[in-house]
Amino acid sequence: MSATDNNGQMTGREAMREAMRQAMLADDRVFLMGEDVGRYGGCFAVSAGMLDEFGPDRVRDTPLSESAFVGAGIGAAIGGMRPIVEIMTVNFSLLALDQIMNNAATLRHMSGGQVGVPLVIRMTTGGGRQLAAQHSHSLDGWYGHIPGLKIVAPGTIDDFRWMLGPALDDPDPVIIFENGGLYGASGEVSETDPGLPLDRAIVRRSGHDISLITFGGTLPTCLDAAQELATQGVEAEVVDLRSLRPLDDTTIMSSIARTHRAIVVDEGWKSVGISGEIATRIMEQAFYELDAPVGRVCTAEIPLPYPRHLELAAMPSVDRIVAAAQLAMQGRTPEMAVA
Amino acid sequence: MNDLDTTTRAEMLRDMVFVRRFEERCAQLYQQTKIRGFLHLYVGEEAIATGVCHRLRPDDAVVATYREHGHALMKGVSAESVMAEMFGRVDGCSGGRGGSMHLFDAEHRFYGGNAIVAGGLPVAVGLALAEKLAGRDRVTACFFGEGAMAEGEFHESMNLAALWDLPVLFCCENNRYAMGTALARSEAQTDLALRASGYGMPAWSVDGMDLEAVVDSTERALTAIRAGGGPVFVEFQTYRFRAHSMYDPELYRDKGEVTEWREHDPIHMLFDRMVADGQIEADGLAAIEQEVDARIELAVVYADASPIEDIATLERHLYAPNPESPTLQEVTS
Ligand SMILES: Cc1ncc(C[n+]2csc(CCOP(=O)(O)OP(=O)(O)O)c2C)c(N)n1
Numbered sequence: 001m002s003a004t005d006n007n008g009q010m011t012g013r014e015a016m017r018e019a020m021r022q023a024m025l026a027d028d029r030v031f032l033m034g035e036d037v038g039r040y041g042g043c044f045a046v047s048a049g050m051l052d053e054f055g056p057d058r059v060r061d062t063p064l065s066e067s068a069f070v071g072a073g074i075g076a077a078i079g080g081m082r083p084i085v086e087i088m089t090v091n092f093s094l095l096a097l098d099q100i101m102n103n104a105a106t107l108r109h110m111s112g113g114q115v116g117v118p119l120v121i122r123m124t125t126g127g128g129r130q131l132a133a134q135h136s137h138s139l140d141g142w143y144g145h146i147p148g149l150k151i152v153a154p155g156t157i158d159d160f161r162w163m164l165g166p167a168l169d170d171p172d173p174v175i176i177f178e179n180g181g182l183y184g185a186s187g188e189v190s191e192t193d194p195g196l197p198l199d200r201a202i203v204r205r206s207g208h209d210i211s212l213i214t215f216g217g218t219l220p221t222c223l224d225a226a227q228e229l230a231t232q233g234v235e236a237e238v239v240d241l242r243s244l245r246p247l248d249d250t251t252i253m254s255s256i257a258r259t260h261r262a263i264v265v266d267e268g269w270k271s272v273g274i275s276g277e278i279a280t281r282i283m284e285q286a287f288y289e290l291d292a293p294v295g296r297v298c299t300a301e302i303p304l305p306y307p308r309h310l311e312l313a314a315m316p317s318v319d320r321i322v323a324a325a326q327l328a329m330q331g332r333t334p335e336m337a338v339a
Numbered sequence: 340m341n342d343l344d345t346t347t348r349a350e351m352l353r354d355m356v357f358v359r360r361f362e363e364r365c366a367q368l369y370q371q372t373k374i375r376g377f378l379h380l381y382v383g384e385e386a387i388a389t390g391v392c393h394r395l396r397p398d399d400a401v402v403a404t405y406r407e408h409g410h411a412l413m414k415g416v417s418a419e420s421v422m423a424e425m426f427g428r429v430d431g432c433s434g435g436r437g438g439s440m441h442l443f444d445a446e447h448r449f450y451g452g453n454a455i456v457a458g459g460l461p462v463a464v465g466l467a468l469a470e471k472l473a474g475r476d477r478v479t480a481c482f483f484g485e486g487a488m489a490e491g492e493f494h495e496s497m498n499l500a501a502l503w504d505l506p507v508l509f510c511c512e513n514n515r516y517a518m519g520t521a522l523a524r525s526e527a528q529t530d531l532a533l534r535a536s537g538y539g540m541p542a543w544s545v546d547g548m549d550l551e552a553v554v555d556s557t558e559r560a561l562t563a564i565r566a567g568g569g570p571v572f573v574e575f576q577t578y579r580f581r582a583h584s585m586y587d588p589e590l591y592r593d594k595g596e597v598t599e600w601r602e603h604d605p606i607h608m609l610f611d612r613m614v615a616d617g618q619i620e621a622d623g624l625a626a627i628e629q630e631v632d633a634r635i636e637l638a639v640v641y642a643d644a645s646p647i648e649d650i651a652t653l654e655r656h657l658y659a660p661n662p663e664s665p666t667l668q669e670v671t672s
Contacts (some may be wrong), residue, residue, distance in 0.1 A: 039591040040519025063489030063525035064456050064517055095490070099609045111408065130376035130427075132438045133456040302654050306376060306438030307427030 010189045012182040014048045015123070015160035020047065020084060020268030024054055027082060030168060033069060033216050034062035034086030035132035044124060044183050045079040057121075070096035070121065073338035074103050077119040082168050089122040090139050090177065090179045104173040105148030119173045120164065124151070126179040126267055128218045128315060133303030136311075138267040140177040142273025151244040153177040153200055155219030159242060166198045174198070179217030179267075180239035201248035205254060209229060209245055213278060214265040215241040218316050220263050232322070234329060244274060252278065253286045260291040261328045266315050270298035292331045295324045343551055345618045348609065351393060351550055355385040355606050356624070357631040358409040361418065364582075364635050365408065365425065369585050373552060374425045377454075378439050379406040383580035386605035387512055388413045390553030394561060398566075400448040400466050400479040402459040402615075405440035406512075407452055410482055416444040418638035428645035435648055454518075457483060460509075462494045467505035467570075470588035476565050480508040486517025487536070487575075489525050490635065497538040497572070508560050509535070513545065514579040519591035536571035544658055547575030548605040551612075573625035578603070 008322050010018065023030045032047060032054075038061040041048035062069040064076045064089060073085035080257065087093045093100065100121070107115045110201040144151045150172060154160045159183030167174040196202070201315065205221065205226050210220040219240050226236040239255050256262055262282060279294040299313040343351070360378040381388065384406075392401065392413035403410040411421050416432055420477045424431025425439045433443045433452070440454040444635050450466065452458035463481035469500075470477045487493050490509065501508045511531055515522050528534045537540035539565060553575060560571040578600040582589050615620040 036516075036519045039524075041588070043518065061520055061524055063520065064486045067491050067493070067629045094655075096491070130438065132436075132441055132454070133375060134440070135377065171505055186613045222443075233462060277593055300656055301652055305653075306441070307435050307647060308375065309650065310427075310436075311645060 001256050002174055008188050008191065009186050010157055010161065011184055012157055012160045013044060013184070014179070015157050015189055016046050016164070016178065017048070017050065019161050021042065021053070023084070023164055024058060027168070029057040029080065029082040029083065031060060031081065032084045032086060033073065035061055035062055035064060036116055037061060037086050040048050042086070044180065046183065047086070048243065066092050066095040066271035067099055071099040071103065074099060074117050074123070076175075077117045078115055080121075082118060083103055084120045084122060084164075084168070087121060089135065089180075090123045090125040090291060091135050091137050093123055095141075096175055098227045099179060100143075100149070100173075100175075100236050101146055105146050109148060109174065117172050117173045118168075118171050120167045120176065121173065122176045122178060124180045124183075125177040126181060127299070128181055128217070129302040129310060130306055130308055130311060131218070132306040136194065137305035138217075138299065140150045141266055141268045141277075143175055143177075144277075146245070148172070149176040152176065152199065152242060153179070153216035153244060154182070154242070155179075155216050155240050156195065156204075156215070157182070157185065158189050158322070161189045162193055162196070162202060163198065163242075170198065177216060181217050185220070197229050199238055199243040199246050199248060201241045201243065203237060204240045205238040207234070207237040209235045210261040210328055211237045211239055212263050212265060212325070213239045213241065213252060213255070215244060216267070217262075218265045218267050221316060221318060222321060225318045225325070229325055232326070234325060236325060247278065247281065249281055249285060252282065253289075253335070256282055256286045256289050260289055262322060263297060263324050263328060264297040265297045265321055267299055269301055270296055271301060273298065277285050283333035293333050295333045297321050297324050298335075343549075343554065348613055348618060351389055351554075352609050352613065352619075353627050353631065354393075354413060354548065355609070356391045356627050357634070358389065358412055359606060359633050360628060361412065362408060364639065365616065366581070366585070368425070368492045368639070374439060375437050376440070376471065377405065378425075378585050379474065380579075381406050381409040381580050383604070384512055384514060384577045385409055385578060386553050386609075387547045387548040387575045388482070390550050391508070391510055391557045394534065394557040395480055398448065398477050400450055401462075401482070402450045402463040402466065402478065402564070403486075404451065404456070404459065405452070405454040406484070407442055407482070408439070411442040411444065411449055411452075414449045415447045416442065416449050418635060420444070422638040422642035423645045426642040426645065427647065428642060429637065429648050430641070432646035433511065434656070440544070445601040457487040457492040459483065460487070461497035461499075463507055464500045466501065467500065467507045471503070471504055474504070478506045478508055478561060478564050480510055482510045482512060483568040485511055485513040485516060485522055485531060486520065486525060488531060489510070497535065497540070498670070499569075500502060500570040501538045501540045506564045506566060507570040508557070509572040510569060511535075511574045512577055513574050514577050516579070516583070516584045516592065518587070518606075521591070531574045532572065534576070540570045540572055540602050541568070541571035541576070544574040546608065547577035548603045548608055550605055550609045556563055558600075638640060638651060
């Protein structure tokens with residue numbers, strides 16, 4: 001069954017599977033490796049059926065050895081292959097952080113430009129499924145801190161389908177953060193590659209009152225918030241960053257030039273996070289465009305708790321985004337409102 | 340190997356049945372969405388936690404994984420507080436914050452409930468280091484699956500524990516699969532005790548379905564460790580009868596294999612032995628099940644009656660509360 005049967009609609013997991021299949025059919029240097037990607041079919045069933053189609057050499061089950069198989073992906077990339085390394089979730093990527101940060105991100109620089117690492121690492125990210133502290137991290141922005149890496153986070157099903165190609169074409173390491181909540185979500189998928197550069201942000205909804213700047217799992221939340229705001233007479237523009245490193249300053253600033261107000265929404269923590277980076281860039285590059293301080297809606301500064309009501313209260317929600325946007329319309333931020 | 344006396348056998352049989360029925364009740368409660376998130380059941384592996392924990396002293400510590408309900412119960416954590424934890428309620432053993440994968444009970448020296456594979460091993464080594472530095476003869480028992488043996492944290496912990504002669508009992512629960520990955524697909528050397536012995540510690544393998552063999556091995560290991568002999572590694576060979584978690588379609592093993600292993604059910608193995616030795620009636624299991632089911636229902640009722648936490652306290656438990664000392668803000672303002 002082709003995954004596009006359904007009128008161009010696919011789920012996130014089908015879209016990523018199709019992206020991997022097509023990449024592997026087109027280029028025999030491409031292979032997938034990770035824990036349970038083969039026999040099990042992927043811990044989120046993203047690679048279901050691929051072992052049968054491509055065999056165990058190219059859909060390669062690894063032991064629980066995150067550091068070793070990510071490092072092996074780096075080595076294989078240097079050796080001329082085009083590996084897609086799947087780390088089950090961002091939580092376990094911390095065991096491979098040394099390889100990612102000290103090898104993948106630095107080899108080109110410290111070898112004086114001789115040794116590049118054309119590697120793609122895919123991992124699930126995000127909370128919201130009651131998996132508790134150790135299984136709910138959102139470190140997408142945190143990885144964006146590291147020079148030498150490229151960080152992307154699809155927020156639409158079309159990007160689940162079409163981001164992998166340019167990531168594999170890239171001569172440097174690209175990490176794709178896939179929000180777990182989007183694997184089961186359906187969305188429209190372009191029949192052919194829309195040809196979007198990997199590092200380009202996109203305006204997903206136009207509006208002239210305020211910009212909601214976000215990425216990944218909180219994109220749908222922001223689109224819902226924009227809809228709600230419209231019923232309250234506020235026209236919000238929604239900017240989908242898509243890439244966290246590099247950040248597309250041009251798209252962000254041109255949105256600010258239209259709306260003069262912004263809320264940054266990130267499922268990561270606020271302190272020392274990417275939301276602060278974006279707010280600072282706006283201040284540096286578009287200060288005189290602003291009619292209000294830049295607001296932020298992020299996850300509460302705690303490891304995510306297990307109970308549903310506490311987890312929901314901790315994470316960005318439509319209500320919190322709408323409230324922050326309404327405050328921005330009055331020239332205020334949630335922090336000021338508390339004081 | 341010595342047979343256990345009648346009373347001990349009866350007690351341990353009841354405990355294994357208790358863990359089994361508790362897990363099966365959890366599965367039902369998951370279907371009813373009372374329990375959410377990830378839920379990993381211990382069905383088939385009960386003899387290990389039961390046998391090991393029975394031989395630990397109350398002041399010994401346990402570090403376990405996300406498949407740890409049985410270990411918590413056998414270490415003395417109350418069924419009420421374990422169930423309330425899985426319901427995410429304030430009376431849970433972790434105040435509801437952790438759920439199924441993060442059971443904690445410091446009073447019973449039960450230190451989790453770790454959901455990062457092999458993440459508990461270094462902590463167990465550190466707990467044992469504290470015993471050594473303090474000159475105490477307490478042991479730390481650390482449970483993990485065979486899948487964890489591929490992680491760097493396993494290697495580093497084994498080496499450190501042996502290098503420093505630390506009182507750790509490494510309990511490898513080899514249920515043959517790490518999620519969908521069979522042992523032979525994840526380990527170049529599938530003789531796990533042989534591998535462990537390479538770190539310079541006593542290591543052996545035992546039938547983890549045979550409760551009496553588990554108890555015997557545990558006694559041997561604990562005696563050596565308490566005598567100051569450093570860590571011991573025991574591989575308990577076992578099998579998980581159910582899926583890895585509640586989301587597992589089990590495409591990686593065939594039904595026949597599961598059926599075959601169910602013939603080696605640890606509960607039946609002990610029960611049959613007791614029947615043969617005239618220590619229990621041939622229909623004696625039903626009465627035990629009834630008794631433990633009643634206890635489990637009390638835990639469910641307790642959990643259901645426990646309140647959820649007020650959202651106002653969302654951000655607590657991040658740092659130690661210390662009402663005595665003023666905050667920096669109070670000092671400077
Ligand atoms: C570092 C890390 N990688 C991956 C996972 C996902 N995961 C959870 S349990 C598991 C299998 C572990 O198998 P094993 O150690 O044999 O224990 P078992 O589940 O069989 O009891 C995997 C891959 C994880 N929790 N932590």
